[in-house]
Amino acid sequence: MADGDNMIIAVREQIADRLRSDIISGALAPNQKLTEEALAQRFGVSRGRIRDVLLELSKEGLLITRAHRGTMVNDIPAPDLQALMIKLRRQIEIFAIKRVIKDRPEGLFDQLQAAFQELTKRLREHDFAEVTKADIAFHRVILLAAGGEDLVNLWQPVILRMRMNYQRISTPEQAIAEHEAIIHAIQTGDAKAAIAAMEGNIR
Numbered sequence: 001m002a003d004g005d006n007m008i009i010a011v012r013e014q015i016a017d018r019l020r021s022d023i024i025s026g027a028l029a030p031n032q033k034l035t036e037e038a039l040a041q042r043f044g045v046s047r048g049r050i051r052d053v054l055l056e057l058s059k060e061g062l063l064i065t066r067a068h069r070g071t072m073v074n075d076i077p078a079p080d081l082q083a084l085m086i087k088l089r090r091q092i093e094i095f096a097i098k099r100v101i102k103d104r105p106e107g108l109f110d111q112l113q114a115a116f117q118e119l120t121k122r123l124r125e126h127d128f129a130e131v132t133k134a135d136i137a138f139h140r141v142i143l144l145a146a147g148g149e150d151l152v153n154l155w156q157p158v159i160l161r162m163r164m165n166y167q168r169i170s171t172p173e174q175a176i177a178e179h180e181a182i183i184h185a186i187q188t189g190d191a192k193a194a195i196a197a198m199e200g201n202i203r
Helices: 003-025 036-043 047-059 079-103 108-125 128-163 172-188 191-201
Strands: 063-066 070-073
Touching: 003 036, 003 047, 003 128, 036 047, 047 063, 079 128, 079 172, 079 191, 108 128, 108 172, 172 191
Parallel strands: none
Antiparallel strands: 063 070
């Protein structure tokens, strides 16, 4: 791939990441309308570049496009739908954790440790948007190792919609301990403990 193509992808991902942070933090509120023109001006890029970003975030479930209304931030799920999403996420991640314990993918533990260190840092900084992204990144390591992009693409819209309504219900140290328990159970090959740790973390 040419350097110019790599630069285009890097800029697009930077814009997408900024908008994810804005949605997760509430800087962009549910049902807030987004326009290609305004975003192109904000980021100093073409409307075509913005169109690609909006499509990516729509696939992730963070944005929605409605006829005659345009593209807007997706609404927070209703409580019953939120409960269903939690169940779906648990099923997907339990499937993934069983598979990685069985297959022991090469490099998994180093990737998990790196993701865990970033999550720990963000938790102790009390940065809501960055904690959410780091938490997603930690779990994404397991999903990728278990089933590649196919499994991630099944899981990602569910977790991102859930994280739009994310509220920490434990202290940073409790959250850190929950993720340490997941890593330890995977390292020791204890599927029962891994499932229990994952279920305790997803709520």
